[in-house]
């Protein structure tokens with residue numbers, strides 16, 4: 001081996017060791033999920049939620065625009081007339097049945113875009129694994145009462 005090959009090899013090893021030593025000072029990029037919360041960007045699109053107004057009325061007026069906008073047919077809405085004495089939503093109608101099939105959803109956000117009352121939104125929950133296919137169809141009750149997501153929102 002020529003002397004210059006030896007020197008070049010030693011320099012390359014030195015450079016590689018430098019990279020390794022630099023990495024030793026850095027914090028790990030992996031996280032101990034689920035023990036530690038997973039950091040997400042604010043616009044992350046996760047599990048859907050149905051929102052209410054501050055007075056408790058449901059935002060959803062059963063217009064079915066989200067159902068029409070969904071490219072995969074993941075949403076099913078059945079509307080009913082509001083009882084004027086005890087309305088469920090401020091509109092004439094409300095969603096008597098509202099279901100989202102997570103097995104079909106591609107989390108595109110089109111339903112959120114189409115909704116005129118900002119009733120349906122994609123939240124930050126991403127842990128949606130389940131053992132039963134039926135449990136992956138979210139009911140209105142589940143959508144109105146979403147679980148707290150185990151995440152940290154990091155700046156974009």
Ligand code: SF4
Nearest residue numbers: 070105106108109111
């Ligand atoms: S996020 Fe997209 S695919 Fe999922 S329910 Fe909404 S419109 Fe349908």
Ligand code: SF4
Nearest residue numbers: 060061063064066115
């Ligand atoms: S969630 Fe929005 S778009 Fe869908 S039915 Fe309710 S009001 Fe209409």
